Amino acid sequence: MNRYNDGDIAAIYRVIEQRRDMRHFLPDPLEPALLQRLLRAAHLGPSVGFMQPWRFIRITDSSLRQRIHTLVDEERQHTAAALGQRQDEFMRLKVEGIRDCGELLVVALMDRREQHIFGRRTMPQMDLASVACAIQNLWLAARAEGIGMGWVSLFDPEALGTLLHLPTGATPVAVLCLGHVPAFYTEPMLQQENWATRQPLEALVFENTWQHDQAGNPSPDATA
Numbered sequence: 001m002n003r004y005n006d007g008d009i010a011a012i013y014r015v016i017e018q019r020r021d022m023r024h025f026l027p028d029p030l031e032p033a034l035l036q037r038l039l040r041a042a043h044l045g046p047s048v049g050f051m052q053p054w055r056f057i058r059i060t061d062s063s064l065r066q067r068i069h070t071l072v073d074e075e076r077q078h079t080a081a082a083l084g085q086r087q088d089e090f091m092r093l094k095v096e097g098i099r100d101c102g103e104l105l106v107v108a109l110m111d112r113r114e115q116h117i118f119g120r121r122t123m124p125q126m127d128l129a130s131v132a133c134a135i136q137n138l139w140l141a142a143r144a145e146g147i148g149m150g151w152v153s154l155f156d157p158e159a160l161g162t163l164l165h166l167p168t169g170a171t172p173v174a175v176l177c178l179g180h181v182p183a184f185y186t187e188p189m190l191q192q193e194n195w196a197t198r199q200p201l202e203a204l205v206f207e208n209t210w211q212h213d214q215a216g217n218p219s220p221d222a223t224a
């Protein structure tokens with residue numbers, strides 16, 4: 001039989017539904033064996049041409065962690081300025097838990113990716129899609145283990161790459177805050193804070209051709 005049993009299937013859907021992007025953490029460290037399981041889950045992710053473009057950098061130096069926080073905070077200010085009308089609302093949001101989480105990881109795309117052509121000739125960005133798949137595996141495994149994860153993308157990749165001595169061609173794509181949490185949010189924090197809402201699935205599933213909405217707009221927008 002190919003199908004999992006009902007209990008296992010329910011667990012898969014439950015972890016998908018209950019995974020949250022977390023920004024509030026307890027300071028307790030992650031048990032090494034647990035971290036290893038999470039990294040292995042990430043490494044089992046699919047990748048274009050099986051290129052496995054992900055690299056994981058554990059940040060264990062507290063001064064380095066602080067410098068990463070500074071980089072993120074700088075970008076937070078730039079993002080706020082670029083948001084115009086929603087600037088103040090954005091500044092009130094908590095968008096990272098870098099200083100509080102038990103474990104901090106930076107995920108980077110490897111160097112020399114241009115050698116990998118399979119599945120990337122017309123869409124080289126499939127390397128990034130592959131890294132995202134690995135991160136999602138880690139995210140789901142963490143949730144099942146009772147561990148929170150927050151994906152932070154507010155940083156200048158060049159500055160972070162320099163800070164971490166990435167080789168030419170490699171680029172950081174995610175700062176991941178991992179750790180024990182007081183409680184998982186029951187819905188996306190950006191929804192709790194009225195920044196955006198989850199769109200109805202029906203508005204996003206089309207048949208045969210792209211469907212414009214009734215107002216003639218090409219695409220619905222969660223933050224409109």
Ligand SMILES: Cc1cc2nc3c(=O)[nH]c(=O)nc-3n(C[C@H](O)[C@H](O)[C@H](O)COP(=O)(O)O)c2cc1C
Pocket residue numbers: 019020021022023094095096151152153154187188189190191
């Ligand atoms: C690629 C990516 C980058 C993200 N970057 C950030 C970030 O910099 N700061 C943040 O607070 N949340 C970030 N998030 C989390 C999203 O805000 C979150 O996934 C979304 O609000 C839905 O909430 P949920 O993940 O709890 O379902 C990121 C998510 C993804 C997939």
